[in-house]
Amino acid sequence: MTEGFYKQDDSGEWYFAPNGVYSPTYSLTKENKDSLQLPIDGWDWYNEAPEAYLIWTQRPIE
Amino acid sequence: MNNRYIKAQAPATSVEWVRNPDWLPLPTFAPSDNRIAVLIAVVEGVLNYTTIAGGAGAAASTVYWGDGTSTLTNGTYQTKEYIYSAITGTVSVDEFGRNYKQVIMDIIIPASSTLVRLERTGTGIYRNKPSHYLDFKCQSNTLNTLDLFFDRNAPYLEKLDVSGCTVSGVYGLTNITKSRYIRSLAFNKNITSSLASFCAYQQMIEDFGDFTTSSSNISGFFNSSNIKTVGNITANSTLDLGSLFFSSDVRQVGNISAPSCTQAYRLFRDAVNLTKIGTLNLPLVTTLQEAFYNTNIEEIVFTSSCALITNVTSAFVTYNLKRLVTPNLTRGVSIPYANMTAAALNEFFTSLGTATGAQTITITGNPGSLTCNTSIATAKGFTVVT
Numbered sequence: 443m444t445e446g447f448y449k450q451d452d453s454g455e456w457y458f459a460p461n462g463v464y465s466p467t468y469s470l471t472k473e474n475k476d477s478l479q480l481p482i483d484g485w486d487w488y489n490e491a492p493e494a495y496l497i498w499t500q501r502p503i504e
Numbered sequence: 505m506n507n508r509y510i511k512a513q514a515p516a517t518s519v520e521w522v523r524n525p526d527w528l529p530l531p532t533f534a535p536s537d538n539r540i541a542v543l544i545a546v547v548e549g550v551l552n553y554t555t556i557a558g559g560a561g562a563a564a565s566t567v568y569w570g571d572g573t574s575t576l577t578n579g580t581y582q583t584k585e586y587i588y589s590a591i592t593g594t595v596s597v598d599e600f601g602r603n604y605k606q607v608i609m610d611i612i613i614p615a616s617s618t619l620v621r622l623e624r625t626g627t628g629i630y631r632n633k634p635s636h637y638l639d640f641k642c643q644s645n646t647l648n649t650l651d652l653f654f655d656r657n658a659p660y661l662e663k664l665d666v667s668g669c670t671v672s673g674v675y676g677l678t679n680i681t682k683s684r685y686i687r688s689l690a691f692n693k694n695i696t697s698s699l700a701s702f703c704a705y706q707q708m709i710e711d712f713g714d715f716t717t718s719s720s721n722i723s724g725f726f727n728s729s730n731i732k733t734v735g736n737i738t739a740n741s742t743l744d745l746g747s748l749f750f751s752s753d754v755r756q757v758g759n760i761s762a763p764s765c766t767q768a769y770r771l772f773r774d775a776v777n778l779t780k781i782g783t784l785n786l787p788l789v790t791t792l793q794e795a796f797y798n799t800n801i802e803e804i805v806f807t808s809s810c811a812l813i814t815n816v817t818s819a820f821v822t823y824n825l826k827r828l829v830t831p832n833l834t835r836g837v838s839i840p841y842a843n844m845t846a847a848a849l850n851e852f853f854t855s856l857g858t859a860t861g862a863q864t865i866t867i868t869g870n871p872g873s874l875t876c877n878t879s880i881a882t883a884k885g886f887t888v889v890t
Contacts, residue, residue: 447889457864457889464878465887 444491446472449484456495459485521662521687523639526596528606530641533668538613538644540620544570544586545636545660548603552586554635556611557621565617570607581621604636613644621651637661643668648697663688670694694718696741703729714758717742726752733757736782740764745786749775761785763808771795779824783807791815796822802843803827811857828852836863836886839870846872850880859885 446460447470462471463485470478475487530541546552558565558577568574569584571591591605598604613620637658642650647669652658667690687708691699699719703709704727712726714735722739723746731749736758739745745765749757751774759782768789772778778799787808793815796804799822811832818838820828825842834857844852849872853865865881866889867873878888 451862451864457866458868459866459889460868461874461890463887463889464882466882466885 445489446487447475447485448488448492448495449481449486450494450498451484454498456498458491458495523663523688526594527638528593528608530608530639531610533641533643538615538617538646540609540611540613540640540642540644542609542611542622542637542641543639544607544609545598545604545638546586546588546591546607547598547636548588550602552588552636553583554586554609554622554637555581555583557581557619558611558613559617559619563614563617563619565614565620566612568610568612570609577620606638613647615646618647619649619651620647621649639663641665641668645670661686665690667692696720700724700744701727703731705729706731714738720744723747724750726754728752737761743767745771745789747771747773749778751775754778756780758782759785762789763787765789767791768795769793770797772799772801773797775799787812789813792819793817795819796825798822800824805829806831829855831855832857834858834860834863836865838866840866841869842867844870844872846876848872849876853877853880853884853886856881856884856886863887864889 443460446458447463449457451457459470462469465483468482470482470485480486527543530543533539544554556567556577557580560577560579564576564578566574566576571586575582586607588605591607593605595603595605611620635658638660640661640663642665650666650669664686669692686706689703689709693716696718698721699717700721701724704724706729708730710730710732712731712734716738718741719739720741721744722742723744726734726749727747728751730753732753732755734754734757737760739762742762742765744767745762746767746769749772750770754775755777756779763785765786766788768786769791770793773794774797776798778801780802781804784804784806785808786806790812792813794817797818801822802824803826804820805827806829809832810830811834813833813835816835816837820837820839823841823843825839826844827848828839828844829851833855836859844867849867849870853876863885864887867876868890873890878890881888
């Protein structure tokens, strides 16, 4: 299962939250996602991992 | 040449190296001596040599080769070839079944000399051929450069003792590291110059005991070595702990105190058998990038403030982590699929400082990730990803 919240920051790094994202100003959970106006702060919901994220996870780590 | 491992600078509580009883004893040094003594095997049927370079003129060392001949160093490389048939003394048999005799090379170093090299690369037929050093001792309070180019040419060396070389008296001890048979190692804790990579790639030393050093740089000291345990590390003057245990076989390390250290890049990276370390006192460190990456470490507890750390990229990506305490850390970290309970995560959040700008903490896949109190971290400005 790869559904969840995904975000790519300005440096190109990806974040994946299968359950939720908790910040000082908002909370995103898979339970409340349908009531949210996404994207919020770069976070968006995907039913499957986006291809760009998959590509990023395959990058070589030195 | 026996094959038992030893502890370096440790009490006799475990198997210790035993000097071969067939070996000639090295001379006893007087406290005022500036001197090197080396036991050398002269093996029948093979090339036997040593190459040395020392000062010239008033800085010349007197080299007694051990076969009745001697020379003065002259600022160039000088190679001595030993002829087995010309050596007097008892014939012994090594573990390879070879007959050998023994000489002791004795080097008297004048106070004005600042450089002695035992050079791995002789010239011509001597180039890159192994010499047969067995036991090496140096004592000096004047030398500032002692280059031991043993990385491939002293494969039979079992003991290295430079404990008699005092503050700044030894320098450039970087090429000893591949003498894989070394089993007994002693150096002076007051050495201030670099010991970078000194024990890298060592295969025989497994238990190091406590490690106290004044060296400014111990980066890579145990890199890729077969070390298993190290006691407490006290490195008050060390600025660089980078790759200290990188890709080593270390299992357990005591407390680490390096109050002057500014960088610990890859400190334990790829030490896959590491499970336990003591506390960490690194108040000035700024980078922990990959410091604990790909280890099996259970607890990472800083007793010092982590407020100066700006780089924690992949620092804590280790899947057995049960406890993480980073006082005043202001940067987000990723600890996915570790082994942290809700209580452990709450403890970690509590230890944090205030986030510097937008900082994200990823705790996905931990046992406590869905039940911990994320508000402890969000109240400090962090975003928590579960």
